[in-house]
Amino acid sequence: MNTRLHPSLVALASSLLATTIACANERTFNCTVNPTTSTVVQTTDLSSPFSGSFIGNYEATTNPTGTKTLPGLFGGSLNTAITYSASFALAGDIASHPTGALTLGVDTKALQVRVASLNLDLLGGVPGVLAATLNINYQTFHTTQPTAIYPGGVTIPVPVGNGSVTTLRATQTGPAVLGALVPQKNGSYTFAVAVPVDLVTVATLLDQPVADGTPTPSVLPLTGTITVSGNTMTAAIAIANQSTTTQPITAAPFVDLPLAIPTVLPAGSTANVLMSGTVTSVTVGSNLTAALAIDGVRAPVLGDLNGDFLVNSLDLAILLDAWGGTGPADFDGNGVVDSRDLSVLLSEWR
Numbered sequence: 001m002n003t004r005l006h007p008s009l010v011a012l013a014s015s016l017l018a019t020t021i022a023c024a025n026e027r028t029f030n031c032t033v034n035p036t037t038s039t040v041v042q043t044t045d046l047s048s049p050f051s052g053s054f055i056g057n058y059e060a061t062t063n064p065t066g067t068k069t070l071p072g073l074f075g076g077s078l079n080t081a082i083t084y085s086a087s088f089a090l091a092g093d094i095a096s097h098p099t100g101a102l103t104l105g106v107d108t109k110a111l112q113v114r115v116a117s118l119n120l121d122l123l124g125g126v127p128g129v130l131a132a133t134l135n136i137n138y139q140t141f142h143t144t145q146p147t148a149i150y151p152g153g154v155t156i157p158v159p160v161g162n163g164s165v166t167t168l169r170a171t172q173t174g175p176a177v178l179g180a181l182v183p184q185k186n187g188s189y190t191f192a193v194a195v196p197v198d199l200v201t202v203a204t205l206l207d208q209p210v211a212d213g214t215p216t217p218s219v220l221p222l223t224g225t226i227t228v229s230g231n232t233m234t235a236a237i238a239i240a241n242q243s244t245t246t247q248p249i250t251a252a253p254f255v256d257l258p259l260a261i262p263t264v265l266p267a268g269s270t271a272n273v274l275m276s277g278t279v280t281s282v283t284v285g286s287n288l289t290a291a292l293a294i295d296g297v298r299a300p301v302l303g304d305l306n307g308d309f310l311v312n313s314l315d316l317a318i319l320l321d322a323w324g325g326t327g328p329a330d331f332d333g334n335g336v337v338d339s340r341d342l343s344v345l346l347s348e349w350r
Contacts, residue, residue: 026107026114027309029233029296033120035097037293040122042168044130045285046090046203048210048249052277053081054259056143067271068144084138086277088210090163090203094128102172104235104296106189106228108181113191113226116176122168122290132163134259143271148263158261167202167213170220181226188227195220199243201284209251210282216245224292231309235294246283253278303348305329311348319345 056067058079070076099121105114140152172195179193198215224237256274263269303311305318305328319329322337329337331344 025109026105026112027228027231028103028105028114028299028301030299031102031104031233031235031294031296033098033100034293034295035099035124038098038291040094040096040098040124040288040290042094042096042122042128042165043287044090044092044094044165046088046130046163046210046282048088048279048282049086050088050277050279051083051085052253052275053083054138054273054275055079055081056145057258057272057274058145065145067146067273069141069271069273070143071139071141073140073142073149080141082138082141084136084277086134086136088160088163088279089133089135090130090165090210091133092130094123094130094165094168096122096126096128097124098122098290098292099124100170102294103176103299104226104233104294105176106181106226106233108183108189108228111181111183111189113179113181113189113193114176115179115193115195115222116172118170118172118195118197118220120170120292122170122288123165128165128168129162130165132160134158134160136261143263146263146269146271148269148271149265151264154264156261156264158259160259163204163210165201165203165211167200169200170197170218171200171215172197173217184225188225190223190225192221192223195222199286201286203284208254208279210249210279211247211284212249212251214247216243216247218243224294231298233294233296235292235296237290237292237294239288239290239292241288242286244283244285246281248281249279251279301348301350302331303345311345311350315345 056069056079058066058068068079069082100119102118103116135155135157137155142149174196177193177195179191181189181191197220199218200213200215201211202213203211220239222237224235226235255276259275260270260272301309305315322329331341
C-alpha cells in the first residue's frame with residue numbers, strides 16, 4: 001500500500017498525538033469462574049402467606065372411600081369446604097458450583113482494580129432443592145375416612161415434600177466499580193470492592209411460583225487476592241451477602257391441590273383433602289457465601305495490530321501500510337482503512 005499521506009492527514013495525526021493522554025497502566029483481563037474449585041452456599045428462608053379453603057377428596061362416584069371434611073366437632077354428612085389461612089415455607093442450604101464471568105482491570109502502578117460485566121450463575125445450572133413445609137391454621141372441623149377431630153386455632157406444620165430454586169443469578173448493574181489494590185510480600189494483591197447487582201431468583205413450591213425472577217437490586221461485597229503473571233492472572237474471590245426482600249405475587253389462584261394432612265385427635269392417620277387458595281406475596285431471606293476461583297486472560301487492546309498489548313508506532317506503521325485497503329486495521333468496520341481508523345488508533349495510544 002502507498003504510505004504517503006496528504007499533508008492534512010499528517011496534521012490530523014500530529015494533533016491527535018499531541019492531545020492524547022497516555023492510558024493508565026491498566027491490564028484488562030477477561031475472567032471466568034472455575035466451577036470445579038468454586039463453591040456457593042445459599043441459606044434460604046422463604047415464606048409465602050396465602051388463604052383459601054380445602055375440602056375432603058370424597059366423591060360419591062369416583063372416590064367413595066375418600067375423606068369427607070365437615071365443620072365443627074360432630075355431625076353433618078355433606079363434604080364441606082373449610083376455610084383456612086396458611087403459609088408456605090422453604091428453608092435450608094443449597095450448596096453449588098457456580099459459573100460465570102467478569103472483567104478485571106488491574107493497574108499495579110496506580111494500585112487500582114476495576115470490576116465490570118460481572119455475571120454469575122450461582123447455581124451453576126443445577127437447581128437446588130429445599131425442604132417445604134405448609135403451616136396451616138383453620139376453623140374447627142372433623143373428618144370421616146379417617147374419623148378425626150381438628151380443633152381450630154392451632155397452627156399445624158405439614159411437610160409437603162420439596163421446593164426448588166431453579167435460578168439464582170447476579171448481574172452487575174451500572175458502570176465499572178473501582179477498588180484499591182494492596183501489595184503483598186509474595187507479589188500478589190488483595191482488594192475489596194462492592195459491586196451493585198440485580199439478583200434474580202426463580203423458585204417453586206407445590207408447582208406454584210413463589211419467586212418469579214423479578215430482578216432485585218442488591219450489592220455483592222467482593223474481597224480477594226489477585227496474582228498477575230504476564231498476560232494471565234488468577235484470583236480468589238470471597239462473597240458474603242445477606243438480604244431480605246418481600247414481593248407481591250400475581251399468579252392465578254391454585255385449585256384442588258392434593259394435600260395429605262396428619263390427624264390431630266386421634267393422631268397417627270392421614271386425611272386427604274383438595275386445597276384451593278391464593279398466594280399474595282413472598283418474603284425471601286438469603287445468606288450467601290461464596291468462594292470463587294477465577295482464571296483470566298488478557299483482553300485484546302483496541303488499536304493493537306501486532307499483538308504486544310501496546311498501541312504505538314509499530315501499530316501505526318501497520319495501519320499506514322494498509323491505508324486504503326481493509327483488514328485488522330479497519331477498526332470501525334466500514335470496509336476501508338482511513339482517517340477514522342487512524343483516529344481510533346491514536347486515541348488508544350499507549
